[in-house]
Amino acid sequence: MNDNKYKKFYVDWWKIRKSTIYLIIAIVVIGGGLSFGLNYASKNNWFIQEEIGDAPKDAARIISFEGEVRITRAATRETILVTKETYVAAGDTIQTQSDGRAIVLMIDGSTYYVKPNSTVVVKDTNSLFGGKSVRVSLDDGQLNVRTEEQQNAQNIVEVADTENRLLPNTDASFNADQTSDGGEIRISRGGVETTIGGAQTTINANEFASVNDGKLSAREKLLAPPQQVSPDNSTQIVDAGGGVSVTFTWRDSDGNPAANYHLQVARTPTFSSDGILVDRGALPSRDFRLNQLTPGTYYWRLKSTGRSGQTTDWNAQWKFTIVQAAAGSPIDASDFKIESMGGRIYLVSGKTRPGMVVRCQGREVFSGPDGSFRMQISSPSPSAAVEISNDRGSRSGFVISLRNGAVLRRY
Numbered sequence: 001m002n003d004n005k006y007k008k009f010y011v012d013w014w015k016i017r018k019s020t021i022y023l024i025i026a027i028v029v030i031g032g033g034l035s036f037g038l039n040y041a042s043k044n045n046w047f048i049q050e051e052i053g054d055a056p057k058d059a060a061r062i063i064s065f066e067g068e069v070r071i072t073r074a075a076t077r078e079t080i081l082v083t084k085e086t087y088v089a090a091g092d093t094i095q096t097q098s099d100g101r102a103i104v105l106m107i108d109g110s111t112y113y114v115k116p117n118s119t120v121v122v123k124d125t126n127s128l129f130g131g132k133s134v135r136v137s138l139d140d141g142q143l144n145v146r147t148e149e150q151q152n153a154q155n156i157v158e159v160a161d162t163e164n165r166l167l168p169n170t171d172a173s174f175n176a177d178q179t180s181d182g183g184e185i186r187i188s189r190g191g192v193e194t195t196i197g198g199a200q201t202t203i204n205a206n207e208f209a210s211v212n213d214g215k216l217s218a219r220e221k222l223l224a225p226p227q228q229v230s231p232d233n234s235t236q237i238v239d240a241g242g243g244v245s246v247t248f249t250w251r252d253s254d255g256n257p258a259a260n261y262h263l264q265v266a267r268t269p270t271f272s273s274d275g276i277l278v279d280r281g282a283l284p285s286r287d288f289r290l291n292q293l294t295p296g297t298y299y300w301r302l303k304s305t306g307r308s309g310q311t312t313d314w315n316a317q318w319k320f321t322i323v324q325a326a327a328g329s330p331i332d333a334s335d336f337k338i339e340s341m342g343g344r345i346y347l348v349s350g351k352t353r354p355g356m357v358v359r360c361q362g363r364e365v366f367s368g369p370d371g372s373f374r375m376q377i378s379s380p381s382p383s384a385a386v387e388i389s390n391d392r393g394s395r396s397g398f399v400i401s402l403r404n405g406a407v408l409r410r411y
Contacts, residue, residue: 055087058126060106060134062086063343066363066376067099067116067270084342094120096141098272108132108153110166115142116270119178123158140178146171147190157192159183160211164192164203173313183211186222186313208310224253225315226261226286226302233318243292244322250286250302256312258304263288265300269317269364295322295391297357297364324392331356331388331396336405341376346402349374352388359387383408 055061062069062082069082074091088094088104096102096118104112107125114120118141125134131152136143138159147155147170155166159174160183166172170190176183185194191204196216203209203219210217229249231237237244248265252258261283268275277298278290282305301317333352340346348360349372356367361377361384377384382402389395397411 056089058107058132059087059089060104060112060122060125062088062094062102063105064103064345064378066101068097069100069102069114070095070097084345088122088125090122090125092122094118094122099268099270106134106155108134108147108150108155110134110145110147110150110153110155112136113144113146115144117141118143138174138176138183140176142176143174144172145174159185161196161214162211162216163195165195167191167193180212182213184311185209185211188222210310220308220310223256223258223304223306223310223312225312226250226252226258226304227315228300228302228318231318231320233320235320237320237322239293239295239322239324241324243294245289245291246293246298246320248288248290248300252286252304256304257307258312259307260284261286261302261304262311263300263302264314265290265298267296267298269299269319271299271301271317293322295324297321322391329394331390331394333386333388333396333398336386336398336400336407338400338402338405340402343378344380345376345378346384347374347376348384348386348400348402350386350405353390355390357389359389360384385411 063085065082070079071082071086071088072079072093074089082102094102094104094114096114096116098116101116102114104114106112107127119139120143121137121139123135123137131154134155136157138157143157145157145166147166147168150168157164157166157174159176160181162183164185167190170192171188172192173186174183185192185203186208187203187205189205191202193200193202194216196211197214201216206222207219208222209219227250229251231246237246248263262281263278263283264271264276265278266276280288297319299317299319301314303312303314305311331352333350336350338346338348351371352367352373354367354369354371358365358367358373358375360375361379363375363377365373365375367373379402383399384402386398386400387395399408399411400406401408
């Protein structure tokens with residue numbers, strides 16, 4: 001008879017030193033720390049390249065953008081759509097569409113703000129003999145420039161027939177009209193040395209001058225834009241049925257009497273041509289009535305023309321919302337997706353009901369016929385709040401992760 005009917009296993013206890021236990025604990029703690037650090041770095045885009053690859057020496061950089069912004073490369077004549085932080089070399093052209101704007105950091109530390117519907121050519125950006133040289137041509141649209149305390153730097157903006165050298169600590173706004181070949185120069189801080197036809201003059205803080213037919217107008221006091229009065233910013237107006245009549249009122253800024261006003265009312269915050277409802281210039285009075293407004297969100301802004309012929313910049317836009325008296329059911333949304341563009345810039349997409357207003361981080365879009373939406377935002381946080389509403393007063397809010405699009409909570 002086989003005595004090995006049942007096989008037996010014997011296990012001896014290991015003798016483990018204290019140092020081994022301490023080593024295992026240290027490995028677990030270090031591993032946990034590394035895991036947390038990698039997760040935090042991933043959420044904050046530490047591993048996403050904000051730049052550019054093969055940027056030429058001394059190139060300018062687009063550090064922020066919204067909407068549609070394009071760059072035409074001088075070297076290849078290729079036109080690219082800006083989707084991340086990128087460089088702008090000498091000879092390149094920046095074009096913004098009606099919903100586009102860009103912030104460009106130059107090598108001398110100055111900041112250029114390219115407004116919608118603008119064309120800007122970067123003619124020069126280099127460092128030579130210890131100094132820095134920037135030269136830009138504004139062909140059409142609006143460009144705002146801010147310089148700091150610069151040393152050994154030359155910063156020139158060409159507008160119409162003028163060359164404008166910006167002095168240190170200057171805030172300036174330049175406008176160019178390609179159709180009339182004219183331009184405008186506004187200085188709110190600092191000053192610029194303007195040269196036209198060989199003659200040089202200095203435009204100082206709070207001064208304005210225009211360029212027409214190769215001549216610079218006499219400098220005059222810079223006029224501030226008019227100030228909105230009603231409807232109040234972000235106010236909500238209830239539509240009991242049949243539409244709403246809204247009276248827009250405004251007043252002149254202190255000490256800046258105007259000859260007439262230009263009012264725009266739009267369904268979009270970018271005031272794109274397809275979203276403008278009212279575009280009335282030469283209004284003699286400080287009010288305007290608009291009838292039969294249906295539920296939705298509206299935006300309005302103003303500029304004025306002084307008695308000397310000077311036209312102000314647009315003032316900051318205000319908005320108001322018209323809602324129906326009876327609120328509807330909550331709005332649902334799904335399929336949130338996040339695409340990181342680098343530099344804490346994200347593309348947020350998802351799906352909800354058709355025709356909804358989607359807001360996030362100050363941006364606003366409408367959902368399409370299939371309910372889909374897509375918007376570009378900038379956020380320093382790993383999460384963002386998305387609010388979806390309609391013209392019947394229904395609203396829903398979602399806090400989503402900017403790492404994977406997961407809904408963290410609803411409100």
